[in-house]
Amino acid sequence: LAREKDLSDSVTEEKRALEKAKDALSRRIADLERDLQSESETASDLTALRKKLEDKLSDLDEQLEDEQKARKELEQAKKQREAELEDLKEKLRAESESNSQNGRKIQTLEKELGDLRVLLDDESDQVQSLEK
Numbered sequence: 001l002a003r004e005k006d007l008s009d010s011v012t013e014e015k016r017a018l019e020k021a022k023d024a025l026s027r028r029i030a031d032l033e034r035d036l037q038s039e040s041e042t043a044s045d046l047t048a049l050r051k052k053l054e055d056k057l058s059d060l061d062e063q064l065e066d067e068q069k070a071r072k073e074l075e076q077a078k079k080q081r082e083a084e085l086e087d088l089k090e091k092l093r094a095e096s097e098s099n100s101q102n103g104r105k106i107q108t109l110e111k112e113l114g115d116l117r118v119l120l121d122d123e124s125d126q127v128q129s130l131e132k
Helices: 002-131
Strands: none
Touching: none
């Protein structure tokens, strides 16, 4: 009987120890489940943040492409304007040269006109002399 009591006490003690271990294990599982939930939420937050950053990066890439395209168009427009400016400069040089030549021709014609007036005056004087 004493042996059965010792055995019963031993089983009861072992049962208490197992219950204690079970409770500790249940608390540990609950802690791990909370940690897992927290980590899952963190992972979800990080995933959402990553998505936002990827979207922002995509927007920035698109803006960069647009700016590069605009810069290229501006460079082409600048080159075109520079070519037009060079054409205008060349036309201005040609017109200036033409104006200089015309100026020299005008001076020559004015001199010839002056010479012809002198001749006309001389001939008019001669005609008047002859008429007298």
